[in-house]
Amino acid sequence: MTLEYTKKVIEHFTNPKNVGEIKEPSGHAIEGSPACGDMVNIDIKVDDKGTIEDIKFKSYGCASNIATASVATELAKGKTINEAKNINWKDVEKELEGLPQVKVHCSILAVNTLKKAIENYEEKIGIKKEKKSIEEKVYDELGNIVNPNTGNIIVDDKIVKEVSINEKKIIIKIDLSDDDLYKNNISDEIKEHLEPLFEKIEIIFIKK
Incomplete structure (x- = not known):
């Protein structure tokens, strides 16, 4: 199956933003599956006012995986924790001007990894999540x-x-x-x- 990517996807794949890692991050998460070939690692640095002042990612996967992680981190940078929590996969897909339908899951993975990094940060500062069934x-x-x-x-x-x-x-x-x-x-x-x-x-x- 031949996949058609938008110019935005190609741009973020070939020149991704925020690649790397943060030493001693405020929050950290790795999501995905090695078996399926898509994994994302996100580190965030949060300042005293609760703003994401820096964010880095490493992606192990396809062009869509890299592009969506690049966009998700760009959307989160400079936002407060509460603002970043409201970022969803449709925001990422819109920013990329669309994704092949079989690759939409990459935008979900990127956003979920971001939110897990935020959860990790909140756990560190003592904010407990409500237990779910x-x-x-x-x-x-x-x-x-x-x-x-x-x-x-x-x-x-x-x-x-x-x-x-x-x-x-x-x-x-x-x-x-x-x-x-x-x-x-x-x-x-x-x-x-x-x-x-x-x-x-x-x-x-x-x-x-």
């Missing part, structure tokens, strides 16, 4: 997965029809046919996001 964690993760057929989140597309959790096993029924063009993309993304939570993940495509 396993069901809430599952739907949070499913809310990060794109349906390449539509460019929408699979939860928003209402194709997640059933989620069954039994201790360390989860079964998810998806309303797509078994021969759907992007079945494997969606399945791999779900497994990547839920592997830290479950020992066994079963995904069933139920559309006839």
Whole structure:
């Protein structure tokens, strides 16, 4: 499959902003999966007023992975922590003037890594996160997965029809046919996001 990239994507891929790392960062996060080939590392330096005064990233992945991390860090630099929390994957995609639908997940990964770095910073200064149930964690993760057929989140597309959790096993029924063009993309993304939570993940495509 030949992918068409915008000039903005190519620009941020060939000349990415904020590449590197920060010694003794205020917040740090690594997200992604070596198995899937996409990983992002983000360091942030926060000043006494709660502003991100510096931010660096390292990306291990494709052109979209590098470009989205470059843009996400540019959007966050100079913003307060609360402002940076409001950055979403659509902001990154818009800044890049679009992404191939099979690469939209890269913008989600970049923003999620940024937010994890912010969470790490907040933990260091004593801000505790409210604990979530396993069901809430599952739907949070499913809310990060794109349906390449539509460019929408699979939860928003209402194709997640059933989620069954039994201790360390989860079964998810998806309303797509078994021969759907992007079945494997969606399945791999779900497994990547839920592997830290479950020992066994079963995904069933139920559309006839």
